[in-house]
Amino acid sequence: MSLLKLKDVSLNYHSPKGETQALKNISFEVKENEFIAIVGPSGCGKTTILSLIAGILKPSSGEIIKNDDGENFIGYMFQRDHLFEWRTIWQNVILGLEIQKKKNAQNFEYLNKLLQKYGLYDFKDKFPRELSGGMRQRVALIRTLALNPKVLLLDEPFSALDYQTRLNVCDDVNNIIKNEKKTAILVTHDISEAISMADRIIILTPRPAEVKKIITLNLQKYGTPFNRRECSEFSKLFNEVWKDLEN
Ligand SMILES: Nc1ncnc2c1ncn2[C@@H]1O[C@H](COP(=O)(O)OP(=O)(O)OP(=O)(O)O)[C@@H](O)[C@H]1O
Ligand SMILES: [Mg+2]
Structure with missing residues (x-):
């Protein structure tokens, strides 16, 4: 489709x-x-x-x-993670829900699940500067996923x-x-x-x-x-x- x-x-x-x-x-x-x-x-x-x-x-x-016709059809993720340094990881990932007035138990549960699944749950109360670049991008992606685009x-x-x-x-x-x-x-x-x-x-x-x-x-x-980079067709496709x- x-x-x-x-x-x-x-x-x-x-x-x-x-x-x-x-x-x-x-x-x-x-x-x-x-x-x-x-x-x-x-x-x-x-x-x-x-x-x-x-x-x-x-x-x-x-x-x-x-x-x-869903209202949150699109989620956008940028080159820079655009995390707010003065907000904790949790406060960052709920930002979209806050703006759209969708802070509720069900959405919070979904976010908690994502944080758990992708290794960020223990960092909920930390600030962005305490995370590595890779973790920050994962937080940015989870923030985008919060609105379920x-x-x-x-x-x-x-x-x-x-x-x-x-x-x-x-x-x-x-x-x-x-x-x-x-x-x-x-x-x-x-x-x-x-x-x-x-x-x-x-x-x-x-x-x-x-x-x-x-x-x-x-x-x-x-x-x-990572594995796809190692495959035999790779260099031909690259060229x-x-x-x-x-x-
Ligand atoms: N708001 C704007 N007003 C006028 N010209 C613009 C505007 N935004 C982009 N452009 C011009 O339109 C062209 C395409 O811009 P765009 O940002 O879409 O390219 P891009 O492929 O994403 O570039 P990059 O590889 O640098 O990310 C560029 O020449 C840019 O200078
Ligand atoms: Mg561009």
């Missing part, structure tokens, strides 16, 4: 200095429980696509069809982490997304990351971004992102994506 569909979406930014065309006729669809990675040259329009899907921007032309938008969520941490957090985040049965759209500069996590990779051209190619991967059988990004 298609959960989300972009049909010939274009977007122009208007500013006093003039018009910037960011996206040109972008079309793709996202199926339920699918993991999509979007890769493209720097400044090509990747974040703009996520902003459109989140409803923060409206397309200049084309349409975005969401196959769902169907689709998670991840905008380079690992790029601020060092390489070793990044590999671990990839595995953790992937595990959480699969366990909680979420659909995910990941924007990344990192080709290896895209291959190790996604079901399909959407490759964009330089700005204004157009869809250059969509590659379907069949690496689920290898399990975790394919790399070449498409180069020219």
